[in-house]
Amino acid sequence: MHILLLFPVFWPDELGGCALYSDLARYLKERGHRVTVVTSFPFYPRWQYYPQDRGVAYRVEDWEGITIHRVRMYIPQQPSGVKRILSDLSFLFNIGRTIPWTELRPTVALTAYPTLGTCLAFRLWLGHTPRMLMIQDFVVDAALELGMLKVPLLAQILPLVERWALGHFNAVSSISPQMVTRAKQKVPSPCPVLELPNWIHASLQMGIDRYRDHVVRQWQTQTITYSGNLGVKQGLGDFLEIFRDHHQGWTLIIRGEGAAKRDLAQWFQPGPRVQLADLLEEDAYCQSLLEMPLMLITQKAGSGASFLPSKLLSALVAGVPVLAFCELGTPLAQEIIAGGYGWVVSDQKGLAHVLKTITIADLQQKSVHARLRAEQYSRERILSQYEKVLTKLAQKSM
Template sequence: MKLLIYCLNYAPELTGIGKYAAEQAEWLAMHGHDVRVITSHPYYPAWRVADDHCGWRYQREQRAGVTVFRAPLWVPHTPSSIKRLLHLASFALCSLPLLAAQWRWRPEVIFLVEPPLACSPAALAFARLRHCKAWLHIQDYEVEAAFALGLLKHPWLELAASALERHALMHFDRISTISSSMLSLARRKAVPDERLVYLPNWADLAIAPSASSVALRSALGIPAHAVAALYSGNMGNKQGLEILAEAARLLAGETGIHFIFCGAGPGRALLEQRCQDLPQVHFLALQPAEQFPALLGAADIHLLPQRADAADLVLPSKLAGMLASGRPVIATAEAGTELASLVSQFGIVTPPGDAQAMVRALQALAERPARRGLFGAAGKAWAASHLDRHAVLARLESELRRLTEGGGAGTRGTTLEGLGEK
């Protein structure tokens, strides 16, 4: 099968959408498919093009059996609302020549990852003109999220973006997304079940505490008897990171609880500023892929803050690794959201923005190692049953074959309770 993956983010980015896009492309290539990728230069989550890349050049490279084409793009240092739009528009425009260059190659499926939705008109036009199938994979509902989080505020922009989204949802042959609540939202947007596919973000099930985990804690100065609470990932607008600094300050007198904040993004500088006089708070840069399991294994508790206005528009991709690590999770989420329903099985859910509630949850788990063990074991078992990389991607491969062979519907009524249920 010839597959063209069209995505803004890709390896060597270490977190978020880029990580999953690359693992998907490489798995499909390893299983005999001819895979090409149109993407940008790596910049996320630091919002700065990597030192070994030039953001103003076109580039072609081979990565793990995948042919990768990189388009120029503009990356703002401080991604405000208008700057974000220009950033996305720069990729949508600069990637057009790379898309046109695939005309003679003629893929059987063009697989667009949202965000950015701005690439959907070109992807659909290419698919129709070259008589190939078009698949839209929604990692974030970027239109709703942008307005809910206040990233975009102009009504005319909302109208235009909503019209663009409606057009995409009406015309792509398959629509997939990463959670049951996001599938339900697609249904409410009038996408029929026969075009919907559940495609969750998977986990590395081999994650476990190791000698490297112990060494990492020691290097940070975390005592062996202390409980380490970890946040790792993007430090941006959707996370509500201010609650982490508030919780750390409220626990400043408790030397038995330490915090590890690992990541990059526009919110990191402010988080560091708020925690600068707290000796039990430790900051790390994003860890290389080979070190990431050791980082997760170094934690006793995982922290998953999320703003209330992002509920059910995104499902944090970092949750998969948290569950696979066998550690409990404390998440901030509104009752009744999918994130709250899921995490309540493997940890504690607290209201968004309530630092006192997060502190109480941390203290409760810190004082009860047996409870931490039960939550962690339950999360690891759930991840093994639902988020195994090979199982998820084998199912994607099957759906791609059905689509290209003129097969039937996507996955009806699939929920997080059972991968592949009908």
């Protein structure tokens, strides 16, 4: 069948859902399907286009036998709530006037939320093509809860637009039990909402396997590593406020890119206990995962009910214990507690206690639990379910 995938981020973008979306396209191609991707030019997480792509309005590429249609969109240098909406709308407008929708004629189509524009595009231009939605986050809720939308009219209109955009899908999935429950309240559609968690993508798995027998984990170093997107929802600044006075001799290494990087560098001057470094390429990142004794994952208070960070899967496949700074009861907290591979803290007292009492034996035990938990997120197990859903939609439309 001919499968259309619509995402604003795709290979070679990094972090977040970028690697997952690219791996999904690869998997479907490996399974013998014809795959077409509609996306933008690479910009994430730097929030700027590469020099060679600036000024280019539209381009068609071939990537591993997958046809990619790329269009421009507005990329704000300093993303905010309103600017992100404008960026999303610019993507919607440009794919509407640029992509030859009538010529593509896919058998089935799939997109992901939190990009509201792609959901609107499916309603506007795909006619009766069966379509699937994978919910990664509830972007409108997160923006309202975090105060990212300071225009009262937008705060009233966006939930209505969201409901209309999400109401015309034939299949819906989300990534955790809590988000499935929330999606059932959000999606005004009779179709069931499936739980399909994110998966350990192929290039990450291969990178870890390549170095697993050659890299020694540095259990004794008392270092915590944060690696990934630096944005409002991550809440890293809140963690740093506490960590500076309650580090208990641990050192935090921050490797990342994103909208909040400049602010973090201004607010927290690098020192012996907090080090800022560049984001690693995937090959070096895989090696670092096998060396680090403890990974930090943070979530801004008020946003954690909406999403499960994709970087969690990197920790699991590499067997890295996790320190989560988030609200108790969130999908992230419940996943770590259920898997038994880390610690969840939400305040300075909890952080100080954990950092003071962690032993190497504790870390090693959590590492074993992380490796065991990774089996639940295997690529074949999860992506085969996506293929089954898409195939069933295609068969129903015949």
